[in-house]
Amino acid sequence: MILYRTAAGAVMEDDGEYRSVPGHWDDLFNRDDLGGFLRGLRRRVTPLRRAPEAADILAPIGSQEVWAAGVTYARSRTARMSESKQAGGSDFYDRIYHAARPELFFKASPHRTIGHGGIMHLRRDSRWIVPEPELTLAISRRGRLVGYTIGNDLSCRDLEGENPLYLPQAKTFTGCAGLGPGILVTRRPLPRTTAIALDIRRRGRSVFCGSTRVAQIRKPLGELVDYLFRDNTFPSGCFLMTGTGIVPPGRFCLQQGDQVRITIAAIGTLVNRMG
DSSP, X not given: OEEEEETTEEEEEETTEEEEEOSOHHHHXXXXXXXXXXXXXXXXXXXXXXXXXXXXXXXXXXXXXXXXXXXXXXXXXXXXXXXXXXXXXXHHHHHXXXXXXOEEEEEEOGGGEEOTTOEEOOOTTOSOEEXXXXXXXXXXXXXXXXXXXXXXXXXXXXXXXXXXXXXXXXHOSTXXXXXXXXXXXXXXXXXXXXXXXXXXXXXXXEEEEEEEEGGGXXXXXXXXXXXXXXXXXXXXXXXXXXXXXXXXXXXXXXXXXXXXXXXXXTTEEEEEEEO
16 A cells, blocks of 8 residues: 555555545554554545546655665765765775664755655755665654655765765755655565666656665665664654665766656655756
8 A cells, every 4th residue: 555645635545546544644654553544444435536646746744854874785885985085085984884883864854855746956066966766664653664665865975975074965955855656554574676766867868777676775674773763762753765776877967957767666656856
């Protein structure tokens, strides 16, 4: 089942049928029995006559924070080491890749998060910005997995490469996070063969495609969640982006008007334009 947040309220999709879901988003997000509750609606709630319009689908976030894990893929480790070499920080990323403690950082508040079909923001003082397509965990206030969505951890590689201490500026700014289109509600682990695919289109033409698989994530997802919740609380729950294994080559940089498409088949495709 996929749970969407729309302008008219929450909507669930199950086997091609759509139903309205009663309740406030934050309350739904933190229900211990969310999956069972949604399955029960199949018997009690009449399907909608039509699917929600794409323009009505909002980012699947209420009061939740968005966090992210860094350097969880070998490809990300290599890219980070290369971009920070001149600054003398290259071995930081090799060390964090092999360390027991993961790199975890705050990514976005709800007002900095853009949903499916929305326009993400290219930071004006950066000249090397890339999308980072990421499997993203939806986690309740109790630290329990709600399900999965798709994340775009828009990143300024030149700022982070200049000095690792610039990470907050490289990662957190207006329109820096994409989430959606909805949440795949399940507590089951996704198959390790699950593919994450990226397609960047410019003036209607694909200029970069890449893909990776969940199996390439070095650290167990449950371990990332455990570290995130150590001595930390999330009253409304949170999202955790789990890192990227797809890095465009060389100095490839997003441009205004580019369309970024991230697909995880079980969840859907998150589409955003850059502005």
